[in-house]
Amino acid sequence: MSKFVVIAARMFPHAELSPVRLGADIERARAFIQGLQRWQLLDCYAIGGSDADRPRAVLVMRASSQVRAASLAGAWSTLSGLEVTVWPLVTPAGVRVA
Numbered sequence: 001m002s003k004f005v006v007i008a009a010r011m012f013p014h015a016e017l018s019p020v021r022l023g024a025d026i027e028r029a030r031a032f033i034q035g036l037q038r039w040q041l042l043d044c045y046a047i048g049g050s051d052a053d054r055p056r057a058v059l060v061m062r063a064s065s066q067v068r069a070a071s072l073a074g075a076w077s078t079l080s081g082l083e084v085t086v087w088p089l090v091t092p093a094g095v096r097v098a
Helices: 019-038 066-080
Strands: 002-009 042-047 057-063 083-088
Touching: 002 066, 019 042, 019 057, 019 066, 057 066, 066 083
Parallel strands: none
Antiparallel strands: 002 057, 002 083, 042 057
């Protein structure tokens, strides 16, 4: 297993969301994060503010490959409505972090 950084941001300009839709999005994203924790795939995370031009969340997660990390991140994007980018974690020597 390797570690990957998932950076999530809301696309700008973003559409207005109803409180019901926003609440449902937050609940689905929370359940997804809990699933990652349950399977010990989530090492840590950080939550940012709501500024349009800044990341909203950063996850450090484990996956068997870049493809699997992108698949998990894509599922989170679909649930949360955030646009995601996945990067592998590497040491200064260029070795992927396991």
